[in-house]
Amino acid sequence: xxxxxxxxxxxxxxxxxxxxxxxxxxxxxxxxxxxxxxxxxxxxxxxxxxxxxxxxxxxxxxxxxxxxxxxxxxxxxxxxxxxxxxxxxxxxxxxxxxxxxxxxxxxxxxxxxxxxxxxxxxxxxxxxxxxxxxxxxxxxxxxxxxxxxxxx
Amino acid sequence: xxxxxxxxxxxxxxxxxxxxxxxxxxxxxxxxxxxxxxxxxxxxxxxxxxxxxxxxxxxxxxxxxxxxxxxxxxxxxxxxxxxxxxxxxxxxxxxxxxxxxxxxxxxxxxxxxxxxxxxxxxxxxxxxxxxxxxxxxxxxxxxxxxxxxxxxxxxxxxxxxxxxxxxxxxxxxxxxxxxxxxxxxxxxxxxxxx
Numbered sequence: 632x633x634x635x636x637x638x639x640x641x642x643x644x645x646x647x648x649x650x651x652x653x654x655x656x657x658x659x660x661x662x663x664x665x666x667x668x669x670x671x672x673x674x675x676x677x678x679x680x681x682x683x684x685x686x687x688x689x690x691x692x693x694x695x696x697x698x699x700x701x702x703x704x705x706x707x708x709x710x711x712x713x714x715x716x717x718x719x720x721x722x723x724x725x726x727x728x729x730x731x732x733x734x735x736x737x738x739x740x741x742x743x744x745x746x747x748x749x750x751x752x753x754x755x756x757x758x759x760x761x762x763x764x765x766x767x768x769x770x771x772x773x774x775x776x777x778x779x780x781x782x783x
Numbered sequence: 784x785x786x787x788x789x790x791x792x793x794x795x796x797x798x799x800x801x802x803x804x805x806x807x808x809x810x811x812x813x814x815x816x817x818x819x820x821x822x823x824x825x826x827x828x829x830x831x832x833x834x835x836x837x838x839x840x841x842x843x844x845x846x847x848x849x850x851x852x853x854x855x856x857x858x859x860x861x862x863x864x865x866x867x868x869x870x871x872x873x874x875x876x877x878x879x880x881x882x883x884x885x886x887x888x889x890x891x892x893x894x895x896x897x898x899x900x901x902x903x904x905x906x907x908x909x910x911x912x913x914x915x916x917x918x919x920x921x922x923x924x925x926x927x928x929x930x931x932x933x934x935x936x937x938x939x940x941x942x943x944x945x946x947x948x949x950x951x952x953x954x955x956x957x958x959x960x961x962x963x964x965x966x967x968x969x970x971x972x973x974x975x976x977x
Binding site: 657658690693752754757772773777 | 789790792793795796797799800803804807812813814815816817818819820821822823844910911912913914915916917919920921923924927928931967
């Protein structure tokens with residue numbers, strides 16, 4: 632009957648003192664591998680697919696320009712035609728990019744390495760992209776990057 | 784003294800963890816890196832006019848996304864996007880030293896010595912305002928792929944390794960051997976505004 636005796640004793644409580652440490656290490660892992668979401672996308676972007684892609688290494692020197700049709704919740708107000716977004720708003724004139732590039736350059740420590748990332752929807756007409764490129768050339772932001780997804 | 788009660792630390796750190804999970808994104812941004820030419824110099828217009836016809840490969844994409852390629856050897860044509868890469872490669876290489884493809888001349892490159900290169904070639908990409916961005920991107924991707932393959936070929940031959948794994952000095956030498964000369968002149972503005 633020693634078997635029954637054992638059962639009456641019950642389970643000892645589990646030691647959870649290392650649980651905070653465990654969670655903290657997960658937390659630190661996520662803090663390191665992720666980046667803060669800087670802007671909310673106001674345009675809908677389906678990037679093109681390519682094979683010769685490179686990773687954007689230094690996040691601190693990258694500024695983003697988004698091009699595409701307005702996001703679903705903005706469509707009622709802005710319709711369907713292509714919009715260019717910088718920071719948190721649509722721009723009315725591509726020349727506003729000049730100010731944006733200059734302002735972004737100001738906050739960078741290594742200004743010569745500035746990269747402008749163009750995240751454009753694949754259905755965009757080249758006219759918009761060409762206009763942006765011309766403005767970027769004029770503002771001497773010559774290193775650009777076209778956002779894309781890896782193919783195959 | 785009794786030990787500090789730390790039962791809630793787990794909850795606190797869980798909350799922090801969830802906060803970070805929500806506010807951050809893990810997407811590693813990838814893309815095609817390009818370099819724009821310097822802004823045009825008002826004193827020096829139409830520099831492309833000085834380039835010999837044999838050195839230019841014209842690549843045009845019309846508003847319907849159709850590809851059009853012309854060089855002196857093959858003449859104009861509408862190739863498929865998959866034919867672009869081999870065509871660009873053989874144009875840049877000019878293995879048989881044809882007098883209708885880019886001129887070859889001897890160039891002394893550090894680490895490589897005297898090489899027979901075609902560094903005067905130009906690939907001229909022209910688009911229409913209505914060209915779909917996707918098609919333009921695919922063309923750019925193919926051009927970069929062609930250059931990457933050529934560079935890999937020559938770095939394998941000279942250093943026995945892929946271009947990726949070379950030292951910065953070796954990479955610079957290979958870049959001199961096969962410089963990327965992609966020109967994107969002002970696009971034609973036919974077909975209305977925007």
